[in-house]
Amino acid sequence: MVANMVKFLLCKYRARKLTSYAELLNTVLRGNQEHYPVVFCQAVECFLLVFGVDVKEVDPRRRIYIMVPSLNLTCDLMQRDGQGLPKVGLLVVVLSLMLQNRDHGPEEEIWGALNKMGLCVGKEHSIFGEPRELLTQVWVRDGYLEYQQVPDSNPTRYKFLWGPRAFAETSKEKFMEYLLRVNRRTIRSFALPSAEAVREEEEGP
Structure with a gap:
């Protein structure tokens, strides 16, 4: 039901x-x-x-x-035909990852986190399509993200930043309130393990 x-x-x-x-x-x-x-x-x-x-x-x-x-993120409303599945949830995740990393997201860390969610570069996702195109082209073009080369990086590396449209449609304060709210709901609904338990599992014996 x-x-x-x-x-x-x-x-x-x-x-x-x-x-x-x-x-x-x-x-x-x-x-x-x-x-x-x-x-x-x-x-x-x-x-x-x-x-x-x-x-x-x-x-x-x-x-x-x-x-x-x-x-108030309007990326879904830009789909005029109304046929695409909502993608704002993924945009919230990506922007959240940057907030947790002092407002920028090294590309390798963003993809590492998304890989754990089943989103892999070059692999079509049933909801989000091809994630690299979505992040580095669609949302950059729409102004939600910036995709920049890391200065003096060798080999060349890139990072993601909040784009001007993200700043225009929401704020970091509202974002943090939202994340706290979602975290409470997630814990109540799905009983996620604590951060300490996850860290211990990742570090191993």
Whole structure:
């Protein structure tokens, strides 16, 4: 039921349409009202964590909802045909990696992190397409990222920086608030191991 609700919300988001409690209940849950609170909560969290899209209530009386990109990043809205899957979630990840590294991201570190997520250079991804093209061409052209050569590097190395459009659409303060919020949701929903446990596992005995 959660997966079906996520798919339904995704269709609404791509079509730029609102949805409602009544529609979700009748279309997705088919009248199983007792499951609605849990299913809706888990679907909203999944939608945020996977696609980087928030579900917000715009009419509490009629319980009408709208799907909006997190942090006001509009990269998905630039897809005029509405056919592409949301990519703002990946953009949030890349910008987050740079924030954690004093506002810049060495290319090798960015790709190392994305490889762990199953995004590999030259390999087509079902949601994000070919990641190198997306990061070094599409988002650079759109102004979300800057892709620069590291001065005096030999062999030649590159780094990513926040682009002017990212600064225009969001802020680092809002970003940090968002990351704290997502971290709380992730821990509650998926019981991730602590940072210390991950570090110990990586370092080994």
